[in-house]
Amino acid sequence: MNVTCENHFCVYWSEDICTLGKISLDVLGACTDCIHVEVPKDLLARKRQELLSDLKEREARWEKETPDL
Numbered sequence: 001m002n003v004t005c006e007n008h009f010c011v012y013w014s015e016d017i018c019t020l021g022k023i024s025l026d027v028l029g030a031c032t033d034c035i036h037v038e039v040p041k042d043l044l045a046r047k048r049q050e051l052l053s054d055l056k057e058r059e060a061r062w063e064k065e066t067p068d069l
Helices: 041-065
Strands: none
Touching: none
């Protein structure tokens, strides 16, 4: 059985599917088998900045291409 998973920071996550054969949920429905991946703060900050810069560039292009909307 495939379980859909949206936690990209879990070691068992793979393309929106949990790779475990069996999981346990707590009373709130959260997975109790989740193991979070540690991302170094400097890498996370750098990637966030890169993404924000990319989004700003896309927004500027979109505004330039569709000025009347």
